Amino acid sequence: MTAVMKIATAALPNQVQLQCPNAAEALAIYEDCQWYFKHGIKLEPGSTVVDVGAHVGIFTSIAAELCQRKMTAYVFEPIPQLASLLTQNMAQLEPVNVQIYNCALGSETGTAEFAFHPETPMLSSAFPDETDREYLDLRETLIRNSSGPDVPERLQALSKIPRFLRGFLLDQTLKKHFHHERLSCSVDRLDQIPEMQSIPRIDLLKINAEKSEELIFQGLEQLWSVIQQVVVEVHDFDGRLDRLRNHLTSQGFAHVDCDQMDILKGSRVYLLYATRSSAA
Template sequence: MPWGQRITVALPDDVSVALHRRGYVEYDLSAFYLGLLENGMTFFDVGAHVGYFSMLAGEAVGPDGKVIAFEPTPSTFEILAENARSLENVTPVNSAVWSEPSLITFRDYGSGFSAYNSAFQPRLRQSLRANIVESTHTVSAVTLDAYVSEHKCSPDVVKIDVESAEMHVLRGMTKLLSGPRPILSLEVGDLDVPDAPRSRELVEKVCSFDYVAFELCEGRAVPHRLRDGYGYENIVFIPAERTGEVGPRSRALAG
């Protein structure tokens, strides 16, 4: 990766192919986090996959910081745990994040589509969905509010990329959004997945806690205007009282 670490990937899924070729994924979000995160911060990676953003955050928050990486898929979690093994500030958690503590049925779409594993149908075009062979796992699920209460660690920043389960995560972190008020990034995208809310609803949900929405341009946060429909992107939410702290910062993904 650009900052010198090596990462084990899970070819041939899309994220792993990009990491294998370039050493990074999601340039805008990566650059934003490299500009935002500082030594000693706590970062929650909700939907960590093989751990790219967990490793990026671990590098950025330093030995005095902390990264908690949530990943429910057993096979993907094994790779995440391997990548975290040499990073003392990264704690992998083999659990889904949900609206209530529970056991949920989680869909595994195989090595070619592991980035789309979800409690819902995959966020892919229907023509691709038809060719996927899925298996299911029963996985434990926690809420972020309960995890924070039990482990006495409050995040400064939360990344959420959970393939259509975003509303469940938000409903399980209302105390966090009302109290400690971390900065938040949320992956959006409307692909008509059954039972998944529209992205506009997610943006409105976070903003109802007096957060301000931003979109990313070359790693910089610029004001976001609410839309009726969304393609794949990450929206960043800053507590209204902290918008002046962030500004248009970014760091290039250079070695």
Template sequence: MTMDTIDLHSINPWEVSFLREEVGAYFAHGVELAPGATVLDVGANIGVFSAAVYERLDGDVRIYAFEPLPPLHATLDRNGRDFFGGRLTALPYGLAAAEDELDFSYFPAATIFSSSWRDAGNVEAERRRVTASVVEMIRRGGLGAGLRRVPAPILRGIVGRKLRVMRELETHRVRVRPLSAVLDEQRIERVDLLKVDVEGAELDVLRGLEDRHWPLVRQAVVEVEGWRRHRDTVRDVFAARGFAVEAAQDPVQEAADIGMVFAVR
């Protein structure tokens, strides 16, 4: 199966292409999945990563996908019903250190940047950071080879203008829960892969996992925002619990000050 097998329902089709560019990066540094795996997709958006896992394992997988924003969850749930053969559970809340309600900024025209950590006060700085990342991705052949020939200053202008849509934001009050409560409630007895992509809230997600549940986690991949500031903290969370840990950052991620932490038993 290829990543194009499932033609997912989406809010903005361009985002599906963008997310598909990123999916392969999660399966590196020893992270592997076998048929019958249980996977937690934390920060699922509409389910692109979940689709990659489902296709990779020919549907022999159990996926729990977390998406707190109502418009995204509705699309994720529809994808789950239409394409995942009953193997995906779309959960309508996010994960955090404790049970709570948080204000999330939702960008209808660029949903992948929605976050509890972005608001009207920092959105311009965020737009510049995301622009730098997209420009670097294009320079390295992502999103179509034709764009590579456009001079960098012009490219930055084009991408920056496209991302002005980040100024259009809605605020949604959403529920967040600790992961341990969900593991108990769903009777999840092992986690073959914990994937976390939550736009800045990754440490909060990890703090919601109680000591009694850490042995259930076999592998994790966490996208870390504020890489220089938070990389070592996230790495230490896993190293202290007996994982072999790799921290990696490619040039596209470096431009956005993000990176990936891979943890394997």
């Protein structure tokens, strides 16, 4: 049985109001998106952006404002419930030219089974069998980062709870957010999307695909020459961070940098930034 996803309205700091499943989640994603514009990543009016893992369009709305709404965007979201909200939200960004694709991206075309988290859709991924490990990793990261002298703002409330109670209280919250159901989504290679095959330039490729990033890299081999900047969330299992960093360097990106959000310090989740010399 398909879970019912709640609908809320999030008023973002950039004055855009978006329909979303969870306003608190949307504001957290907005805050996370500020990290994407570090290490030389920039946009200008007239840019073309590819947003992989678009959720309900938060990153694209930020990019549109940076480009004074003079932008072309290709946005990809595999979860149908999110893609429906994404379509509604992108209509608000006129005159931005937005093309929406309700599919996942990977190394080959087909279908994939996703874990869909209706309470917190940003946790949804194409690796449903790894949900338990994700739960434990996130729990450990939040407990660790809620202690010490430099607690991230989003963990301040947790830091005020006695340490011996934090695990218990986190479990009560995380169990709700990690409730999920399985659903089947279509998968395409990015370089096989018809519009991509004739695109002259991609000013920024943003990827946040919950552990699918390496498969997505494998599915865009024909596009590297037109991509000017990349920002990708990397889940560093089995040396993936180094592999993707080396791959970006091999594709001619002059500047490849790595960073980690404050709230995720010490976890396996990183951001890789790549720019060519003309874009830095």
